[in-house]
Amino acid sequence: xxxxxxxxxxxxxxxxxxxxxxxxxxxxxxxxxxxxxxxxxxxxxxxxxxxxxxxxxxxxxxxxxxxxxxxxxxxxxxxxxxxxxxxxxxxxxxxxxxxxxxxxxxxxxxxxxxxxxxxxxxxxxxxxxxxxxxxxxxxxxxxxxxxxxxxxxxxxxxxxxxxxxxxxxxxxxxxxxxxxxxxxxxxxxxxxxxxxxxxxxxxxxxxxxxxxxxxxxxxxxxxxxxxxxxxxxxxxxxxxxxxxxxxxxxxxxxxxxxxxxxxxxxxxxxxxxxxxxxxxxxxxxxxxx
Amino acid sequence: xxxxxxxxxxxxxxxxxxxxxxxxxxxxxxxxxxxxxxxxxxxxxxxxxxxxxxxxxxxxxxxxxxxxxxxxxxxxxxxxxxxxxxxxxxxxxxxxxxxxxxxxxxxxxxxxxxxxxxxxxxxxxxxxxxxxxxxxxxxxxxxxxxxxxxxxxxxxxxxxxxxxxxxxxxxxxxxxxxxxxxxxxxxxxxxxxxxxxxxxxxxxxxxxxxxxxxxxxxxxxxxxxxxxxxxxxxxxxxxxxxxxxxxxxxxxxxxxxxxxxxxxxxxxxxxxxxxxxxxxxxxxxxxxxxxxxxxxxxxxxxxxxxxxxxx
Numbered sequence: 001x002x003x004x005x006x007x008x009x010x011x012x013x014x015x016x017x018x019x020x021x022x023x024x025x026x027x028x029x030x031x032x033x034x035x036x037x038x039x040x041x042x043x044x045x046x047x048x049x050x051x052x053x054x055x056x057x058x059x060x061x062x063x064x065x066x067x068x069x070x071x072x073x074x075x076x077x078x079x080x081x082x083x084x085x086x087x088x089x090x091x092x093x094x095x096x097x098x099x100x101x102x103x104x105x106x107x108x109x110x111x112x113x114x115x116x117x118x119x120x121x122x123x124x125x126x127x128x129x130x131x132x133x134x135x136x137x138x139x140x141x142x143x144x145x146x147x148x149x150x151x152x153x154x155x156x157x158x159x160x161x162x163x164x165x166x167x168x169x170x171x172x173x174x175x176x177x178x179x180x181x182x183x184x185x186x187x188x189x190x191x192x193x194x195x196x197x198x199x200x201x202x203x204x205x206x207x208x209x210x211x212x213x214x215x216x217x218x219x220x221x222x223x224x225x226x227x228x229x230x231x232x233x234x235x236x237x238x239x240x241x242x243x244x245x246x247x248x249x250x251x252x253x254x255x256x257x258x259x260x261x262x263x264x265x266x267x268x269x270x271x272x273x274x275x276x277x278x279x280x281x282x283x284x285x286x287x288x289x
Numbered sequence: 290x291x292x293x294x295x296x297x298x299x300x301x302x303x304x305x306x307x308x309x310x311x312x313x314x315x316x317x318x319x320x321x322x323x324x325x326x327x328x329x330x331x332x333x334x335x336x337x338x339x340x341x342x343x344x345x346x347x348x349x350x351x352x353x354x355x356x357x358x359x360x361x362x363x364x365x366x367x368x369x370x371x372x373x374x375x376x377x378x379x380x381x382x383x384x385x386x387x388x389x390x391x392x393x394x395x396x397x398x399x400x401x402x403x404x405x406x407x408x409x410x411x412x413x414x415x416x417x418x419x420x421x422x423x424x425x426x427x428x429x430x431x432x433x434x435x436x437x438x439x440x441x442x443x444x445x446x447x448x449x450x451x452x453x454x455x456x457x458x459x460x461x462x463x464x465x466x467x468x469x470x471x472x473x474x475x476x477x478x479x480x481x482x483x484x485x486x487x488x489x490x491x492x493x494x495x496x497x498x499x500x501x502x503x504x505x506x507x508x509x510x511x512x513x514x515x516x517x518x519x520x521x522x523x524x525x526x527x528x529x530x531x532x533x534x535x536x537x538x539x540x541x542x543x544x545x546x547x548x549x550x551x552x553x554x555x556x557x558x559x560x561x562x563x564x565x566x567x568x569x570x571x572x573x574x575x576x577x578x579x580x581x582x583x584x585x586x587x588x589x590x591x592x593x594x595x596x597x598x599x600x
Contacts, residue, residue, distance in 0.1 A: 136379075180349070
């Protein structure tokens with residue numbers, strides 16, 4: 001495989017790749033997930049709503065349209081893998097796993113509670129449907145590379161999807177894995193970057209300027225595409241595109257809004273890792289009606 | 290007495306493990322040195338080389354292991370430490386059976402100097418829940434214990450040595466070794482010398498010297514630091530009543546630390562620790578450096594004589 005130097009491709013104008021009704025269903029599911037995300041964090045009085053709300057549209061589209069997983073057999077060796085590398089966005093994972101039948105309403109109420117199945121950061125040992133124990137940034141892409149290489153060795157069609165945060169790209173290990181994935185021509189490894197532009201302390205731009213994120217991936221030889229991470233049509237199409245790339249790894253840089261869907265959380269670094277109070281919860285639920 | 294490096298035992302075991310279709314070798318460029326290249330030459334299609342990138346190596350191995358493979362990942366002991374948090378959070382915490390081998394451990398590594406001489410690896414990996422930690426003493430024991438790892442469901446760290454050391458076990462004797470069980474090489478009632486790695490041959494030499502002075506020592510090859518064979522140590526406390534530990538590692542937190550913890554809680558007994566006394570190494574011949582840092586056979590003899598006075 002030749003490196004795709006600078007082949008950043010913007011997605012075409014909102015072409016509808018699915019019929020309207022299924023897109024509406026995805027949007028409806030995403031809204032339900034958003035409500036659960038905010039409620040989980042409020043109940044626990046701790047957690048990371050901002051990065052969960054920015055990621056959730058992508059998760060809904062991936063689980064509902066593509067990911068081969070089965071809640072009645074969560075450990076099926078032939079399942080696709082979803083690796084949430086930004087493990088603090090666990091409420092987003094729990095919300096979609098609830099929609100997919102892996103977790104009950106009651107399970108969701110155990111988020112950050114002792115003995116509960118929903119740990120503070122996603123953990124494969126505690127939660128059915130979770131494939132990777134995260135919490136330290138920068139490790140998920142390497143793990144996904146491992147599961148992808150295993151699938152290749154097994155001559156299996158299973159695919160590994162990894163979600164990275166944009167702040168997470170500051171971790172050097174991400175680029176160790178990025179280089180290795182291209183070297184090994186891993187065609188069954190697909191990555192989403194949740195480009196919400198905010199990290200723990202402040203805007204990424206202030207903490208560590210990253211310039212053109214897509215160009216960085218292109219420079220490493222990945223097939224790259226960008227999309228609006230809250231436009232379901234674009235997300236579904238981006239997933240179809242990444243699945244069409246089979247001679248090497250593919251990444252979609254999804255431009256998102258941290259806290260998307262809750263006005264006072266949107267683009268607000270304060271809600272990276274803070275829970276809404278009772279009044280804020282009420283407002284959020286009204287906005288997510 | 291023939292001399293072979295324990296890292297060659299690791300390489301030899303990997304070749305024998307090639308018949309297990311689940312075994313896979315993962316490297317971060319140093320296969321020539323760790324001897325994982327022996328497997329790569331045989332089965333390049335089941336060897337994953339990841340360049341000089343140890344953090345990535347640890348998590349790629351974890352991903353392979355959760356997909357049904359048995360990854361054996363190796364680099365220098367010191368470079369595994371660069372990926373310590375990856376081992377902690379990505380392997381030990383989710384209890385994923387990845388087998389890490391760190392070669393070139395200890396002062397005995399020699400002329401490369403202090404940057405390469407890991408003197409803390411056993412201590413740090415021993416502190417992680419779920420981990421098996423080993424430091425075998427010779428070619429045959431390293432080969433045997435590495436073979437057993439393929440049947441182990443826990444993550445593990447095994448330290449091997451760069452330089453040649455005496456072969457202590459023949460193949461038959463090595464086949465009796467078991468992970469987690471200390472191996473008694475010499476029996477005596479006066480003092481128990483517990484050693485690991487390159488220090489085992491020195492402990493045997495010390496026991497011979499002690500015997501010439503009428504002192505009968507027990508010598509144990511404690512190839513597994515975790516889980517520690519506490520049962521054997523308790524029996525020796527009863528039988529010998531005093532201990533010397535000998536390791537090419539900091540006296541803090543390694544074999545000496547583990548034995549001290551067991552003794553102080555279960556069967557208080559006098560103990561002297563031979564090891565690196567809280568300082569870094571330097572370049573030099575391995576054997577010469579061990580003498581320089583008071584870790585030779587004569588130092589074990591002196592420690593045994595001291596500790597017997599404290600009974």
